[in-house]
Amino acid sequence: MIWKKTITGGLFIGATAFSAILIIAVIIILLVVIIIGGKETFSWEFLTSFPTDGMMKGGIFPAIYGTVLLVLIMSVAAVPFGTITAIYLTEYAHEKSILAQTIRFAVRTLATVPSIIFGLFGLGFFIKFVGSGMDDAFLGGQLKWGQPNILWASLTMALLTLPVVIVSVEEAIRTVPRELREASLALGATKWETIKRIVIPGSRSGIMTGTILAVSRGAGEVAPILFTGAAYYLATLPTSLSDQFMNLGYHIYIMATQSANVDQTMPIQFATTMVLLLLTFTLNLTAVIIRARLRRKTK
Amino acid sequence: MDNPIVKKGFVFTKESLRKKFRWSEFLSEKIITGVAFLSITIIVLIFFFVFKESLPIFSAKKKEAAKVEHVQKQEQYGGAEDNVQTNASGQEQYGVTTKDTSMIENQVQGEDTVVYGSDQATFKSLTGKQWLPVSDNPRYGLIPLIVGTLKITLIAMLFAAPIAILAAMFSASFAPYWMREIIKPAIELLAGFPSVVIGFFALMVMATFFQNIFGYDGRLNAFVGGVAMALAAIPIIFTITEDALTAVPRTYTEASLALGATRWQTALFVTLPAATPGIFAAILLGIGRVFGETMIALMATGNAAMISANPFESVRTLAATIGAEMAEVVFGDTHYNVLFLIGSLLFIFNFSLNALAEFYVKGKLVKRFQGKQS
Numbered sequence: 001m002i003w004k005k006t007i008t009g010g011l012f013i014g015a016t017a018f019s020a021i022l023i024i025a026v027i028i029i030l031l032v033v034i035i036i037g038g039k040e041t042f043s044w045e046f047l048t049s050f051p052t053d054g055m056m057k058g059g060i061f062p063a064i065y066g067t068v069l070l071v072l073i074m075s076v077a078a079v080p081f082g083t084i085t086a087i088y089l090t091e092y093a094h095e096k097s098i099l100a101q102t103i104r105f106a107v108r109t110l111a112t113v114p115s116i117i118f119g120l121f122g123l124g125f126f127i128k129f130v131g132s133g134m135d136d137a138f139l140g141g142q143l144k145w146g147q148p149n150i151l152w153a154s155l156t157m158a159l160l161t162l163p164v165v166i167v168s169v170e171e172a173i174r175t176v177p178r179e180l181r182e183a184s185l186a187l188g189a190t191k192w193e194t195i196k197r198i199v200i201p202g203s204r205s206g207i208m209t210g211t212i213l214a215v216s217r218g219a220g221e222v223a224p225i226l227f228t229g230a231a232y233y234l235a236t237l238p239t240s241l242s243d244q245f246m247n248l249g250y251h252i253y254i255m256a257t258q259s260a261n262v263d264q265t266m267p268i269q270f271a272t273t274m275v276l277l278l279l280t281f282t283l284n285l286t287a288v289i290i291r292a293r294l295r296r297k298t299k
Numbered sequence: 300m301d302n303p304i305v306k307k308g309f310v311f312t313k314e315s316l317r318k319k320f321r322w323s324e325f326l327s328e329k330i331i332t333g334v335a336f337l338s339i340t341i342i343v344l345i346f347f348f349v350f351k352e353s354l355p356i357f358s359a360k361k362k363e364a365a366k367v368e369h370v371q372k373q374e375q376y377g378g379a380e381d382n383v384q385t386n387a388s389g390q391e392q393y394g395v396t397t398k399d400t401s402m403i404e405n406q407v408q409g410e411d412t413v414v415y416g417s418d419q420a421t422f423k424s425l426t427g428k429q430w431l432p433v434s435d436n437p438r439y440g441l442i443p444l445i446v447g448t449l450k451i452t453l454i455a456m457l458f459a460a461p462i463a464i465l466a467a468m469f470s471a472s473f474a475p476y477w478m479r480e481i482i483k484p485a486i487e488l489l490a491g492f493p494s495v496v497i498g499f500f501a502l503m504v505m506a507t508f509f510q511n512i513f514g515y516d517g518r519l520n521a522f523v524g525g526v527a528m529a530l531a532a533i534p535i536i537f538t539i540t541e542d543a544l545t546a547v548p549r550t551y552t553e554a555s556l557a558l559g560a561t562r563w564q565t566a567l568f569v570t571l572p573a574a575t576p577g578i579f580a581a582i583l584l585g586i587g588r589v590f591g592e593t594m595i596a597l598m599a600t601g602n603a604a605m606i607s608a609n610p611f612e613s614v615r616t617l618a619a620t621i622g623a624e625m626a627e628v629v630f631g632d633t634h635y636n637v638l639f640l641i642g643s644l645l646f647i648f649n650f651s652l653n654a655l656a657e658f659y660v661k662g663k664l665v666k667r668f669q670g671k672q673s
Contacts, residue, residue: 005561005564008563009561009562009563009564012563012567013469013473013563015465016465016466016468016469016472016473017469017473017474018465019461019462019463019465019466019469020465020466020469020470020474020478020482022462022466023462023463023466023482023485023486023489023533023537024481024482024485026530027485027488027489030492030496030497030500030530033500033504034496034499034500037503081334081337084330084331084334084335085334085335085337085338087331088331088332088334088335089335092328092331092332092335093335102339103335103336103338103339105654105657106338106339106341106342107338108653108657109342109650109653109654110338110341110342112584112587112588112649112652112653113342113345113591113646113649113650114587114590114591114592114593114618114645114646114649115494115591115593116591116593116618116621116622116642116645117345117349117591117642117645117646117649118345119621119622119625120348120349120352120621120625120638120639120642121344121345121348121349123625124348124349124351124352124639125344125345125348128352128630129348159341162337162338162341163338166338190321190323190324191324191328192323192324192327192328195327213491216491217491219493220491220492220493220494220495220496221493221494222493222494222495222593222594223494223593223594223618223622226593226622226625226626227625227626249493249495249496249594250495252495252496252499253495253498253594253597253598256498256499256502256503256598257502257597257598266503269499269503270503273496273499273500276493276495276496277492277493277496280491280492280493280496281488281491281492283491284487284488284491285488288484288487288488292484
């Protein structure tokens with residue numbers, strides 16, 4: 001009997017350990033395969049030159065440029081709004097109030113809405129409603145904003161990353177000790193002054209983690225920008241908000257599925273994937289480390 | 300000095316102690332509250348706009364239905380008249396002789412709406428078994444897409460759920476501290492992998508690998524897509540399950556160990572059952588993730604809309620259909636509206652899953668740990 005139990009137990013613990021190791025193994029395989037496939041093509045020139053020969057050769061500079069621009073505009077929109085929502089939830093709202101709970105539910109729902117829905121929303125709201133509305137109002141119906149461009153793509157992406165910012169900032173604000181707030185209030189500072197001078201500086205690292213996570217998410221998502229502004233190939237870099245742009249993830253998708261000769265461009269595809277993977281990986285790793293440090297500090 | 304408190308001989312009164320009205324305070328509070336409403340507004344707007352763009356289908360459907368009804372009435376009327384004119388035995392004659400306008404009209408209408416679908420999507424054509432939106436006579440049958448999505452979700456969950464839950468149990472109950480410090484960040488990093496990268500990996504590496512093992516024909520199929528989606532769902536299921544397992548009060552485990560149970564018995568028969576609501580929620584959210592995943596589906600499933608039970612056949616999911624076809628449709632076209640209808644379906648489904656997970660878990664878990672329910 002005891003024998004049997006020990007064996008079952010061993011098998012069970014073995015199965016759980018195996019599952020954990022399997023996941024880590026897959027992560028490592030994925031990283032290694034993509035880095036091996038991409039490292040030959042990867043070079044400084046690859047990063048800084050334009051695609052040539054009908055995208056069969058050349059670099060990915062416009063895609064990198066477009067991605068960076070996208071996440072910049074996105075952060076400008078998402079980070080302040082996300083931070084303010086987090087401040088409301090932690091400093092102003094009563095934990096149990098219906099309003100706070102509704103907002104929390106909305107944030108969680110927003111985090112689970114499929115990314116393609118954001119794309120549809122961007123098309124239906126930003127392009128068709130706001131954009132066309134702006135064209136009709138200011139340009140007399142001339143088509144400028146009522147079509148896909150980098151502004152609408154960035155704003156769509158900002159909606160997608162808003163919950164990421166809210167959650168990390170909220171977590172950071174909660175680590176600001178209550179005594180600090182109380183001391184500030186006791187010295188005669190008002191609530192807003194306390195938030196401005198104590199709470200926000202105290203949760204700076206959380207705001208940074210939130211921004212990093214949002215940027216990493218925004219750099220990697222493709223579905224929301226499929227029809228809100230990403231372009232297959234552009235000869236020039238986007239110069240205004242109403243221009244379309246190239247994007248790393250979209251570039252991978254197009255090259256891997258719709259390229260004229262998939263086999264020939266394989267090295268470029270691997271190298272592009274490697275760039276995107278390393279970019280998001282580094283960003284996430286930074287966020288994980290900052291967060292771990294933050295947690296240790298509060299312990 | 301303006302400050303009254305500093306003045307000599309100042310006496311505190313109710314008036315002087317009253318909270319002063321400050322514009323900056325007032326404004327900051329109002330602005331912050333206003334901004335906080337944003338997330339609610341966005342959810343409402345998403346629902347409104349995605350649904351709005353799919354609305355023309357329903358109005359078109361009504362128009363069509365009204366027309367058909369009208370024609371049918373005419374036909375009945377004509378038929379009755381016919382019956383009066385001919386005799387009861389004249390049924391066959393009726394078919395031949397009375398090919399009058401109303402019959403022909405009805406036939407044409409019927410073919411237009413049901414068989415060819417023409418430019419209208421009716422309820423009947425939406426529940427059809429063929430998805431051929433860009434052919435000469437477009438058909439918008441959603442059934443193959445729904446079946447495809449369900450199939451791939453099932454495959455993904457068959458892989459993701461056991462692996463993620465077992466790994467979470469390992470991390471929560473058995474792993475030494477240093478291993479936990481590796482597993483958790485690693486899975487956090489997996490969650491950060493862009494889905495287009497996972498899709499690319501599935502398309503280039505996994506597809507070939509599985510083809511060599513199983514030796515099927517089509518490189519891209521539901522199985523490859525499902526396994527790739529499992530990679531996307533594992534982090535979600537793992538994280539929530541792990542949270543649920545570690546939230547089980549220590550007293551439970553200690554009591555079990557004190558009664559002589561071994562560590563694995565405790566983990567399997569005490570901790571796991573106590574955390575079931577959380578695990579259930581984890582699986583629901585995992586399903587939601589797979590259901591709405593677009594890029595992996597686009598890249599790794601082959602995208603052929605067919606109905607079959609074979610996991611090694613190509614499938615086309617709802618989300619992938621939107622992603623693949625939205626860029627090429629004419630705005631305001633029936634096809635455009637149908638794609639938005641698919642979007643509404645996805646949104647509603649996901650919203651319900653999320654709501655179910657949230658309320659089920661909150662209700663059950665809290666009650667259970669407070670000892671109100673066994």
